[in-house]
Amino acid sequence: PVEADVPPGESRSVELVGLLAGRRGFFRVRWEPDDHRAAFEQSLRCAVIEAYPHDDSPFGMNHAYPWPFLLKLCRQAGLVWMRDWSAKWHTVEPRPGRWDFSKVDPQIERVRAAGLRPLVLLPFPSTPWCSEAEPTKIAEYATANQYQRRRAVVACLAKDASLFRNYVAQVSRRYARRAGWFEIMNEPLYTTYAVPVRFGYQLDDYIRLLKDAYETIKPAAPEANVIGGIGAWVEHDLVQQFIDAGGLRWCDVMDIHLYPVAIDPELYERPLADTWGKMQRRGEAKPIWLTEFGCYADDDPYLTPSRIGDAAMSRANWPSEREAAEALVQTAAVFLSHGVRKIFFHAGTCGTINGRDGGGIFFEYAGAPRKMYVAVSVLANLLGPNPQPVPLTKPMATATGSPQPSRLHAYLFKTPSGAVAILWSRAHKPIEFELPGTVRALDIMGNPRPGKTLKPTCTPIYLLARDAALLAAVLEPIIDGKQ
Incomplete structure (x- = not known):
């Protein structure tokens, strides 16, 4: 926490350097008087994005x-x-x-x-x-x-x-x-x-x-x-x-x-x-x-x-x-x-x-x-x-449910910088798989995910690679349950 004395009727500014170094996403800055009365807590919505x-x-x-x-x-x-x-x-x-x-x-x-x-x-x-x-x-x-x-x-x-x-x-x-x-x-x-x-x-x-x-x-x-x-x-x-x-x-x-x-x-x-x-x-x-x-x-x-x-x-x-x-x-x-x-x-x-x-x-x-x-x-x-969609072999969900619902929902695109896959899972049994060394994973706010082991949830994850074929080779065996 950062503390600052603000006398009545005056204002103070505090410069915070390196607070979110390297991070992207949605954040809140919160402040309150030193007697911690909750009714006086205030917050400021913040977004750190790439233009x-x-x-x-x-x-x-x-x-x-x-x-x-x-x-x-x-x-x-x-x-x-x-x-x-x-x-x-x-x-x-x-x-x-x-x-x-x-x-x-x-x-x-x-x-x-x-x-x-x-x-x-x-x-x-x-x-x-x-x-x-x-x-x-x-x-x-x-x-x-x-x-x-x-x-x-x-x-x-x-x-x-x-x-x-x-x-x-x-x-x-x-x-x-x-x-x-x-x-x-x-x-x-x-x-x-x-x-x-x-x-x-x-x-x-x-x-x-x-x-x-x-x-x-x-x-x-x-x-x-x-x-x-x-x-x-x-x-x-x-x-x-x-x-x-x-x-x-x-x-x-x-x-x-x-x-x-x-x-x-x-x-x-x-x-x-x-x-x-x-x-x-x-x-x-x-x-x-x-x-x-x-x-x-x-x-x-x-x-x-x-x-x-x-x-x-x-x-x-x-x-x-x-x-x-x-x-x-x-x-x-x-x-x-x-x-x-x-x-x-x-x-x-x-x-x-x-x-x-x-x-x-x-x-x-x-x-x-x-x-x-x-x-x-x-x-x-x-x-x-x-973005150019790249079809993946997978069943589609329906309003009444699919006979063999996909374990992993994944959508692949060619982009100016290579390929991007967007994936999430609603499977009752958790899915876990390893990413090749050349594939990067980002969270929904654009931040790198640590490690190479993925356990997708209902929150989307991005996978990035130079080649769409590489991402397809990673994802399709998981979608059809062969991995």
Whole structure:
């Protein structure tokens, strides 16, 4: 412990050198008065990370945090992508023919100024002055909720499809060079954001919108990329119907969302792998982007039991930040192995002091880091901008249990610096094995693990080597029980 005398009304500073030499991770600094009254104990959250060096990354945020210093912290941790909602039709064309990007430009530019990459979302298919919304349907749905009423109006199609195409053209022309990535609608059909089923719209209506957008963007900016899809988990009927109906023809990337219940992430592997395999068999294996993902926890909640956002977000609320950090790494390992290339965390929001701020995932009030922040930083640095999955022979877990569950969950990737394996075990009987001398092991916070004997638990471990084949030779015999 370090002691310092602080007279009333004054301040003192104490420089601590070498306190965490060579260490990475999440730490707390605690201090208290010398009479040790617990009520006066205070603590400071600290993160020691390695700054992310690349211009691209598998990770980002749905909504950019509003404060520049938080965007800087995102950049340092490898949260490079920001899904921006500001280019709504009624924002950029408030009246027919009057185009105004004064509210959108600053949002795009502040992201770019922080060294981050914007994904421009076109969330709604109309604007109030051209919506085909039927007032009776809107009134039945929204009742007295004015926000829902306004959103429902612009969720309906435009009366004239050429107006929608012009909106797409104006936005894509302005941001093709500054962003270059355009997502067409947020959660269409199954929610009330865009062409809702509850208002009588069908899958064909969304695919027609996507086709119009694709054919508008590509001739003018062939290098631009179009993201389309239902924005739901892959097991949703509409996601499968979108693939079956040829919707992938009109996008470069397929979009999905997931706010998982707090269960073992590997239980989501089978449906994702099946969907990715289906896309490959059809010759339409477009990359998958998970543009909304929830993984929440707060070790210092403002009230107990804690609340995280809306009902969907609350489902993804883990009992502790350690468990959320573990789930975040495990989910990324599983998903990046089966067609997913980007994961956007929901959301870049800031709560009030001593208030609800868990929805921001990575930060407490004023940017104090959570354990998930360090976990994603280590993950991003080890995987690099474009990790290439290397298949391992292993059974997959299912929601009802596997007849021969894997003793070891392991996921292997080629990276710019060699190969990385992410592994954990939920086996009742402990697994123990030796690592070759050229293989290094790191803990979830990025620190070297001592010795060469590993006993994996449910907390992920990283293995690093120059060659993926070496790691595969180590892991596959353990996975299938031959070692």
